[in-house]
Amino acid sequence: MGRASKREEIAQAALRQFHAQGFNATGINDITTAAGVPKGSFYNHFSSKEESALEALSRYAATLRFDMLANPAQPPLERLRAHFEFLGRDTVENGFVHGCLAGNFGAEVADHNEEIRAAVKNGFDQWAQRIRQVLVEAQDRGDVSGGLDTAATALFLLSAWEGTLITARADKSTAPVDAFFRTVFDVVLR
Amino acid sequence: MGRASKREEIAQAALRQFHAQGFNATGINDITTAAGVPKGSFYNHFSSKEESALEALSRYAATLRFDMLANPAQPPLERLRAHFEFLGRDTVENGFVHGCLAGNFGAEVADHNEEIRAAVKNGFDQWAQRIRQVLVEAQDRGDVSGGLDTAATALFLLSAWEGTLITARADKSTAPVDAFFRTVFDVVLR
Numbered sequence: 001m002g003r004a005s006k007r008e009e010i011a012q013a014a015l016r017q018f019h020a021q022g023f024n025a026t027g028i029n030d031i032t033t034a035a036g037v038p039k040g041s042f043y044n045h046f047s048s049k050e051e052s053a054l055e056a057l058s059r060y061a062a063t064l065r066f067d068m069l070a071n072p073a074q075p076p077l078e079r080l081r082a083h084f085e086f087l088g089r090d091t092v093e094n095g096f097v098h099g100c101l102a103g104n105f106g107a108e109v110a111d112h113n114e115e116i117r118a119a120v121k122n123g124f125d126q127w128a129q130r131i132r133q134v135l136v137e138a139q140d141r142g143d144v145s146g147g148l149d150t151a152a153t154a155l156f157l158l159s160a161w162e163g164t165l166i167t168a169r170a171d172k173s174t175a176p177v178d179a180f181f182r183t184v185f186d187v188v189l190r
Numbered sequence: 191m192g193r194a195s196k197r198e199e200i201a202q203a204a205l206r207q208f209h210a211q212g213f214n215a216t217g218i219n220d221i222t223t224a225a226g227v228p229k230g231s232f233y234n235h236f237s238s239k240e241e242s243a244l245e246a247l248s249r250y251a252a253t254l255r256f257d258m259l260a261n262p263a264q265p266p267l268e269r270l271r272a273h274f275e276f277l278g279r280d281t282v283e284n285g286f287v288h289g290c291l292a293g294n295f296g297a298e299v300a301d302h303n304e305e306i307r308a309a310v311k312n313g314f315d316q317w318a319q320r321i322r323q324v325l326v327e328a329q330d331r332g333d334v335s336g337g338l339d340t341a342a343t344a345l346f347l348l349s350a351w352e353g354t355l356i357t358a359r360a361d362k363s364t365a366p367v368d369a370f371f372r373t374v375f376d377v378v379l380r
Contacts, residue, residue, distance in 0.1 A: 022298050024214035097301040106356040107297035108212050111287040120360040149372060156373040159366050160346065162207070163353025166296040167345070170310040176349050182339060183346040187378055 006082045009035040011022075015056040020099045020168040023053055023109045023116075044146045050115060053105070057119050061126075076138040077083050077189060079129065081181070084161060091165055103162035105181040128154045135189075144189050158182060196237040199225040204236075205246040209291045213243060213299045213306075240305060243295070247309050249290040251316075259320045266328040267379060270321065271307075274351060278367050281355055286362045289355035296352070312333070318344045336377050347374060 013035035017026045028049055032039045046052040083116050091098050096130060102123045110117035132154035138144045167176035207216045218239055222229045236242040258273050258343035269331045281288050292313045306351035322344035350370060357366040 022214060088317060103347035103356055104297050106360045107287035107289060107294050110359045117360055121253055124360055152369040152372045155366055155369040159357045161353065163349035164357050166293055166352050167314055167349045169300050170218055170296045171370060172313055176345055179342040179345040182342045183378065188373065
């Protein structure tokens with residue numbers, strides 16, 4: 001295995017470990033064991049656990065298919081629904097575990113690590129901006145009320161989704177996810 | 191210091207540590223140091239870190255003033271607003287840290303510890319039931335739409351609040367909290 005692919009193995013294992021176990025429960029040893037590489041090799045590629053967590057966040061964001069929110073073949077609110085259905089799949093299909101890595105780091109690490117907090121905030125900001133764009137399109141078409149505050153609503157939907165993944169994991173049921181879709185699409189965006 | 195008060199010191203320190211640092215970042219040593227008691231004395235009062243975390247959750251729930259939701263002197267939606275304003279105070283006034291202990295344990299621990307998951311779920315269930323009762327009262331008075339699904343809405347509001355505390359901590363601003371109040375009271379419960 002060459003140097004570049006060993007780095008890739010470690011980065012992928014770090015993402016899986018952080019997402020499954022959280023930041024503090026994940027040791028360098030867990031990452032290198034999961035990657036099948038010697039423990040010492042971690043530091044050939046990453047300066048710290050924090051650095052690998054920042055890369056995990058960035059890799060995680062790249063899996064979230066934000067491009068679905070801009071799909072011109074679908075009406076805006078259908079796109080938004082498909083987006084959240086896609087985001088929920090990992091948690092629901094794995095038996096209500098994992099949740100959102102950004103939300104998990106936000107709950108566990110943001111108070112204590114400024115770089116990770118800033119990365120989580122940056123991810124949320126970019127996501128809220130994309131949701132807002134969908135709401136603006138829906139508003140332009142008359143699909144949602146012209147009076148809707150698209151910036152506040154986008155931020156609220158993002159927060160509501162993050163909390164929904166937490167309550168679904170505690171409840172081990174789709175009830176919180178169902179309540180999200182029902183309230184967001186039948187009430188907030190009616 | 192007698193035995194009972196030493197237990198109380200440890201239990202209070204455990205709540206503070208778990209709320210400030212999270213479950214995995216809190217060691218028994220951190221708790222006993224914060225309580226000002228010898229490390230070994232922890233096990234005179236608690237069988238495990240998990241047991242002290244379960245008691246911390248229960249003590250935390252008792253601080254949330256759920257009685258405010260049943261205050262007959264206030265109209266139901268004003269009560270609900272006052273409830274969330276009260277819940278936000280700790281996070282906002284401390285510079286956007288801490289969040290909700292139940293949500294934090296839900297994000298960090300629920301996937302890995304069945305007893306803590308069940309306790310978090312139980313707390314959420316009781317809370318959702320109380321929020322629902324307020325929505326039913328508001329519906330009876332005609333303050334919210336008769337068509338509102340009070341069970342789904344209560345669960346959704348709880349989830350949205352949990353997520354709001356996470357995004358506010360990442361953002362270090364009141365913007366997510368403001369978006370919560372604006373969307374919940376001007377849109378969802380209009």
